[in-house]
Amino acid sequence: xxxxxxxxxxxxxxxxxxxxxxxxxxxxxxxxxxxxxxxxxxxxxxxxxxxxxxxxxxxxxxxxxxxxxxxxxxxxxxxxxxxxxxxxxxxxxxxxxxxxxxxxxxxxxxxxxxxxxxxxxxxxxxxxxxxxxxxxxxxxxxxxxxxxxxxxxxxxxxxxxxxxxxxxxxxxxxxxxxxxxxxxxxxxxxxxxxxxxxxxxxxxxxxxxxxxxxxxxxxxxxxxxxxxxxxxxxxxxxxxxxxxxxxxxxxxxxxxxxxxxxxxxxxxxxxxxxxxxxxxxxxxxxxxxxxxxxxxxxxxxxxxxxxxxxxxxxxxxxxxxxxxxx
Amino acid sequence: xxxxxxxxxxxxxxxxxxxxxxxxxxxxxxxxxxxxxxxxxxxxxxxxxxxxxxxxxxxxxxxxxxxxxxxxxxxxxxxxxxxxxxxxxxxxxxxxxxxxxxxxxxxxxxxxxxxxxxxxxxxxxxxxxxxxxxxxxxxxxxxxxxxxxxxxxxxxxxxxxxxxxxxxxxxxxxxxxxxxxxxxxxxxxxxxxxxxxxxxxxxxxxxxxxxxxxxxxxxxxxxxxxxxxxxxxxxxxxxxxxxxxxxxxxxxxxxxxxxxxxxxxxxxxxxxxxxxxxxxxxxxxxxxxxxxxxxxxxxxxxxxxxxxxxxxxxxxxxxxxxxxxxxxxxxxxxxxxxxxxxxxxxxxxxxxxxxxxxxxxxxxxxxxxxxxxxxxxxxxxxxxxxxxxxxxxxxxxxxxxxxxxxxxxxxxxxxxxxxxxxxxxxxxxxxxxxxxxxxxxxxxxxxxxxxxxxxxxxxxxxxxxxxxxxxxxxxxxxxxxxxxxxxxxxxxxxxxxxxxxxxxx
Numbered sequence: 083x084x085x086x087x088x089x090x091x092x093x094x095x096x097x098x099x100x101x102x103x104x105x106x107x108x109x110x111x112x113x114x115x116x117x118x119x120x121x122x123x124x125x126x127x128x129x130x131x132x133x134x135x136x137x138x139x140x141x142x143x144x145x146x147x148x149x150x151x152x153x154x155x156x157x158x159x160x161x162x163x164x165x166x167x168x169x170x171x172x173x174x175x176x177x178x179x180x181x182x183x184x185x186x187x188x189x190x191x192x193x194x195x196x197x198x199x200x201x202x203x204x205x206x207x208x209x210x211x212x213x214x215x216x217x218x219x220x221x222x223x224x225x226x227x228x229x230x231x232x233x234x235x236x237x238x239x240x241x242x243x244x245x246x247x248x249x250x251x252x253x254x255x256x257x258x259x260x261x262x263x264x265x266x267x268x269x270x271x272x273x274x275x276x277x278x279x280x281x282x283x284x285x286x287x288x289x290x291x292x293x294x295x296x297x298x299x300x301x302x303x304x305x306x307x308x309x310x311x312x313x314x315x316x317x318x319x320x321x322x323x324x325x326x327x328x329x330x331x332x333x334x335x336x337x338x339x340x341x342x343x344x345x346x347x348x349x350x351x352x353x354x355x356x357x358x359x360x361x362x363x364x365x366x367x368x369x370x371x372x373x374x375x376x377x378x379x380x381x382x383x384x385x386x387x388x389x390x391x392x393x394x395x396x397x398x399x400x401x402x403x404x405x406x407x408x
Numbered sequence: 409x410x411x412x413x414x415x416x417x418x419x420x421x422x423x424x425x426x427x428x429x430x431x432x433x434x435x436x437x438x439x440x441x442x443x444x445x446x447x448x449x450x451x452x453x454x455x456x457x458x459x460x461x462x463x464x465x466x467x468x469x470x471x472x473x474x475x476x477x478x479x480x481x482x483x484x485x486x487x488x489x490x491x492x493x494x495x496x497x498x499x500x501x502x503x504x505x506x507x508x509x510x511x512x513x514x515x516x517x518x519x520x521x522x523x524x525x526x527x528x529x530x531x532x533x534x535x536x537x538x539x540x541x542x543x544x545x546x547x548x549x550x551x552x553x554x555x556x557x558x559x560x561x562x563x564x565x566x567x568x569x570x571x572x573x574x575x576x577x578x579x580x581x582x583x584x585x586x587x588x589x590x591x592x593x594x595x596x597x598x599x600x601x602x603x604x605x606x607x608x609x610x611x612x613x614x615x616x617x618x619x620x621x622x623x624x625x626x627x628x629x630x631x632x633x634x635x636x637x638x639x640x641x642x643x644x645x646x647x648x649x650x651x652x653x654x655x656x657x658x659x660x661x662x663x664x665x666x667x668x669x670x671x672x673x674x675x676x677x678x679x680x681x682x683x684x685x686x687x688x689x690x691x692x693x694x695x696x697x698x699x700x701x702x703x704x705x706x707x708x709x710x711x712x713x714x715x716x717x718x719x720x721x722x723x724x725x726x727x728x729x730x731x732x733x734x735x736x737x738x739x740x741x742x743x744x745x746x747x748x749x750x751x752x753x754x755x756x757x758x759x760x761x762x763x764x765x766x767x768x769x770x771x772x773x774x775x776x777x778x779x780x781x782x783x784x785x786x787x788x789x790x791x792x793x794x795x796x797x798x799x800x801x802x803x804x805x806x807x808x809x810x811x812x813x814x815x816x817x818x819x820x821x822x823x824x825x826x827x828x829x830x831x832x833x834x835x836x837x838x839x840x841x842x843x844x845x846x847x848x849x850x851x852x853x854x855x856x857x858x859x860x861x862x863x864x865x866x867x868x869x870x871x872x873x874x875x876x877x878x879x880x881x882x883x884x885x886x887x888x889x890x891x892x893x894x895x896x897x898x899x900x901x902x903x904x905x906x907x908x909x910x911x912x913x
Contacts, residue, residue, distance in 0.1 A: 129452040130738030135746060142459060158452065159816055162590070162607030166817070169604055195595070197602060244864060250595025272863050273592050275856070278725075278732045279675045285729060286546040288864055297745055300730055300752035371748040404595060 116178055116348050117152040124174075124182035126167020128160040131276075132214065132295065136336055136374055137183045140211060140356070143365040147355040163249070164188035165198055168339075172200035176341040178348035181208065183336050190391035191251050194399045196406055201342075202392055207384040208338040208352050211360065212369060213377035215317045216254055216334050217306040218245070219292045219299060221284060229308040229326045233265060240268035245291030246280030247271050253334050254293030256398050257310045260330045261323070263401065296320075296373040314375035335377050337384050353381060416764045419464065420772070428465040429773050432472025433780040440480020441788060443803070444617050444810020446493035447477035451739045463747040464765045470740050471719070471766070472773040478679065478715045479523040479777055483788045486515045486708070488803055490621040492810070494612060494680030494849060495715035498687045500620060501567075501842065502700065502707030509703055510644040512789040517647040518705050519712040520781040521654055522661045526713030527774030529665035530672065530720025534727070535767050541721075542728040545673045550857040550864065551872050553674065555881035557854035560681055562888055563688040564846045567701070571838060578840045582847025585610055586855070593859045605819040614811050614820035615827050615848065619841050621807040622828025625800050627835065637799070638792040645789045647782070657709035660690040664713030671714070672721020675733035679718040680849050683711030716777075720770060726751050727763060 125137045134156070141154040148154075159167035159182075168188045174180035193202040226232040236243045247255040250273050262269055272289055274280035284292040285303060292298070296317055299306050306320035311333040313322055323331045338356060340349055359365050360376040369376060379387065399405045419425075432454065439450035450473050458466030481496035486503035499519065506515040533541065564579055565572070588599045589609030600606040664686035671682035690710035691700045700707045723740075725731040730752035732738040744751050749759065756763050791799070811824050831841055865871040872878050 128735060128738075129448065129455070130732070130735055130742050135742045138456070138459075139746065142456075157816070160608075161815065161817075162604040165604040165607065170816075196597065199604065241866075249592065270863065272860060273595070274860075275592060275676055276738075278738070281729070281731050282545075282675045282725070282733075283549065285731075286549050288549040297750055298730065300750070300754050302753045303729060372745060 114347070116351050117148060117150060119179060120152050121148075121154045121178070121352075122180045123154050123156050124159045124167050124171050124180065125156055126159055126161075126164035126171075126182065126184065126188060129158050132297075133183065133185060133336060134158060136212060136214070136369075136372070139368055139372070140183075140359065140365075143362065143368065144355050144359040147359045147362070149351070149355075162196075163192060163251070165192050165196065168192075168205075169199050171339060171341055172205070174341045176206075176344040178340060178344055178352060181338060181340045181352065183211075184339055185334060185336055186253060186388075186391050186395070187251070189339075189388050190395050191253075191256065191399070193392065194396045194406070195251050195404045203385070203389065204342045205339040206342060206344045206349050207381040207388070208340055208349055209356050209381060210335055210337040210377055210379035210384045210387065211356060212374045213311070213314065213333045213335045214374050215295055215312075215314055215320075216257065216310045216332065217294060217296065217299070217317070217320060218258075218308050218310060219284065219294050219304050220290065220307045221287070222302060222304050224290065224305075224307070226307065229321065229323070232307060233267070233326075236267050236269055241270065243269045243291070244272050244289050245269065245293065246274045246283045246289045247293045248276055248280060249273050251399070251404060252293075253332060254310070256395060257330065257332045258293070259398055259402060260332075261310070261328065263398075264328060264330045314373065315370045316373040333377070335387075337388075349381065416761055416768055419761055419765050420769055422465075424461070425465045425468055425769065426772075428461065428469035429472045429769065429776045430780065432469040433476040433773065433776045434784075436473035436476025436478075437480040437483070437777070437780060437784060438476075440477030440492060441483040442810050443484045443488060443490040443492045443621055443807050444613050444814050446481060446495070446613075446814075447474050447736045448739065449814060450474075450477045451736055455739060455743065458743045459746060463744070463749060464762055464769065466747070467740060467743055467766055468769040468773060470743055471723075471770055472776060474719055474736055474740070475523075475527055475716060475773045475777045476780065478719060479520060479712070479781055481715070482519040482523065482708075482712050483516065483785070486519060487512055487788055487791050488621070489624050490803070490807070491616050494616070494678065495683055495711075495718070497616065497680060497842070497845060497849075498683045498711040499708055501687070502702070502704050505701065506703035506705070506708065507789075507792060508638050510638070511703075512638075512792045513645040513647040513786060514649065514653075514705075515703075515708055516785045516789055517649045518653075518657060518708045520647070520778060520785060521649060522657065522664060522709040522713040523716040523781075524774050524778040525661050526665045526668055526716035527720060527777065528771060529662075529713075530669040530717040530723075531767065531771040531774060533669050534720045534723050534770065538724050538728050541670075541673060541724050544670075545725060547877055548674060549875070550861040551875055551878040552881060553677070553857040554854055554861055555872070555878060555885065556674075556677075557681070557850045557857065559881070559885060559888070560684060560688075560850045561847060561854060562885070563684070564843050564850070567840055567843050567846070574838060575840045575843050578834075578843040579847040582844040583851040585615075585844070586848045586851035592856050593863065603819070605817050609852070610848075611811075611815060611817070611820045611823060612849070613814045614823040616845060617807045617811045618824035618827030619831040619845060621803065622824055623831035623835060623841070625804055626828060626832040628796060628800060637795050645786055645793070647785045647789065653705070657705050659693065660686075660706040660710040661713045663689050663693070664710040665717045668714030668717025669721035669724075672718035672733070673724050675725065675731060676853065678734045679715040681853070682718045682721075683714040684846055684850075686710040686714035716774070723767075723770065727755070727767075728753065 125134050127133045145153050159170050171182035189202045280292045283289045309320045309322040360378050436450045439445045454473050481493040482499045484490050484492040485496040485499040486507050489504035491497040491500050503515045590607050667686045668682045671677050690706045691697045722733045722737045732741040811820050
């Protein structure tokens with residue numbers, strides 16, 4: 083009986099410990115000593131997804147570049163398309179020991195489409211880190227040799243072409259909407275719960291297109307028709323929209339934020355650590371193996387990119403009737 | 409093939425790999441056994457370890473953790489009556505009943521044997537029948553997912569034959585609760601009260617912890633029996649089953665393994681619905697359906713075989729097509745990708761040793777789960793010999809820790825508490841908690857796949873009749889409804905005959 087009690091209590095302790103106690107930075111600490119303890123990295127998405135995966139690799143890679151013995155502990159704060167995680171980051175103690183990653187969904191899309199409890203421009207931007215490809219994928223035996231033929235087919239069959247994306251307001255959905263607006267196409271986006279479901283729908287013939295990354299492509303099943311962003315190492319064989327004279331094009335990125343009012347020296351220290359990690363050939367190799375490319379921009383540039391995307395996405399969501407009263 | 413096997417065997421039977429498998433089974437089981445903590449959390453804790461391991465050991469570590477957690481979930485379901493995961497929800501009905509009759513060891517024994525066989529069967533299907541199963545899976549689409557979920561919902565009515573009206577009220581409330589959150593099709597927030605925590609819907613873990621855990625604790629406390637324990641005799645702790653007992657649940661295990669493997673293939677369905685389908689089928693084919701819910705071994709064996717079979721089933725689309733059908737499988741896919749490997753047909757060609765090693769290794773994880781389960785289970789069963797005065801506060805603490813750790817949201821603790829208080833009252837009024845929660849799980853699957861079907865078909869319902877598998881399911885539903893109507897009429901004409909409307913489903 084004692085054993086059982088001890089077992090249960092021990093297990094509970096173990097889990098509490100594993101859960102990680104965050105945001106308890108030593109008070110009154112000199113910024114010069116930063117970091118003197120482990121840093122918690124909020125990932126506002128569920129474990130297993132692409133952003134989670136990338137964040138974990140970056141967290142591991144940056145450890146050698148931080149002064150001192152500190153490591154970075156990933157904590158998933160999923161929910162609401164990253165709104166839950168960013169709200170938690172907004173309210174975290176601004177001491178640099180709690181930072182978070184974000185994609186444009188959290189800082190540029192959601193503030194347009196929902197009442198969020200944070201200000202999209204209010205975070206301390208640390209750096210932009212990486213970009214990933216976003217590809218319109220079609221079945222291996224699809225009749226279109228290239229994007230031009232696809233446009234021709236879609237023009238000839240208005241309202242018939244259906245593609246799956248990972249949710250209303252997702253980067254893939256908004257880019258396809260922008261593309262449709264630019265080329266005056268009539269296509270139907272079908273929302274799915276996640277990448278797995280929309281890939282199944284493509285392979286089973288329910289849809290004729292899927293938005294995904296190179297990791298979703300296997301030559302015997304499907305192929306990338308057009309890259310909706312920029313060419314990065316590993317995706318050279320897939321043409322980008324610009325090759326066809328289209329000006330739409332979005333680079334999905336992952337950036338790093340700190341809570342508002344995090345001291346500047348601390349933000350700078352974090353920026354330096356991530357910057358040097360992204361310049362480390364070993365890290366670059368790891369990222370490129372995952373079809374991610376370093377996309378370093380400093381905090382000010384990152385801030386400007388957020389501002390610009392917030393405006394651009396606002397225009398699309400206004401058009402789609404998705405915007406919220408601001 | 410035999411050469412390939414010999415080669416795979418030398419890669420597989422290394423100290424590293426075997427250690428990884430046993431360690432995964434052990435940790436998975438322990439975490440799965442805590443209410444609220446399931447396979448996903450256990451696998452996330454393991455994930456960083458796999459970064460530095462070689463791919464085969466790393467992925468088998470995750471698979472062993474996954475399997476262990478699926479069985480572990482039944483431990484808290486049986487022993488505490490709290491389903492740690494949706495997959496273990498159905499196991500509560502008969503597992504907890506059998507445990508409270510003084511046989512927690514036996515209930516866990518049935519669960520362990522069924523889980524092991526379920527894992528093995530799905531592993532063999534993964535090894536031998538991947539190709540036809542994948543072809544079958546690609547015939548399925550949203551129309552079929554909708555109809556399958558609808559059949560599941562129809563079967564929910566069979567849960568409570570005592571008061572059909574109250575059972576249906578519970579179903580409707582469950583369906584309503586399932587509408588909370590972001591509407592997938594339009595992107596509109598529904599009933600979220602402006603809270604980001606509700607955008608993904610009410611937390612299932614929090615609801616289950618509240619409805620089964622908190623409510624049960626409240627009713628225990630109110631019974632003034634807090635000095636007693638559920639189990640007083642040591643005999644009840646024995647987990648070994650006789651050969652005759654195992655044979656008696658053979659059919660349910662077979663049903664559960666088959667259903668679990670197939671449902672595992674469907675993306676977005678998962679172990680919760682799969683164990684529910686297995687339970688319904690076992691009850692339908694049982695000679696004594698009236699004993700289901702009262703400690704019938706078939707009611708433990710079928711869902712437990714199914715939830716472990718789901719693991720192997722879900723590996724089929726992952727390895728064959730690179731499709732992760734559930735969050736847990738997405739984590740395994742992540743481990744592949746982090747090692748620079750991309751699951752799919754290309755991987756079979758590029759790395760056959762690795763892929764077959766993982767498949768054979770998956771069979772080993774089932775065996776390891778059995779061994780670790782044998783060693784740990786008696787200890788878990790002994791929890792019920794603890795006097796309620798100690799047990800209740802301990803369980804309460806573990807519910808709070810588990811609910812919080814699953815999403816780090818304090819909001820979920822309030823949900824659990826509120827759900828617990830409401831449920832304690834509802835149970836007194838004899839409403840079916842299980843009907844509510846099953847409707848809550850199946851409702852959103854049915855809703856989204858129906859609406860997506862109609863988006864894809866430009867609003868035409870004829871798609872349900874023009875797709876062959878969909879048509880077969882429509883006919884099946886018509887037969888089920890006809891059987892219900894038949895028995896209703898028969899009961900109306902023979903008012904005193906002992907025909908139960910809902911058990912025909």
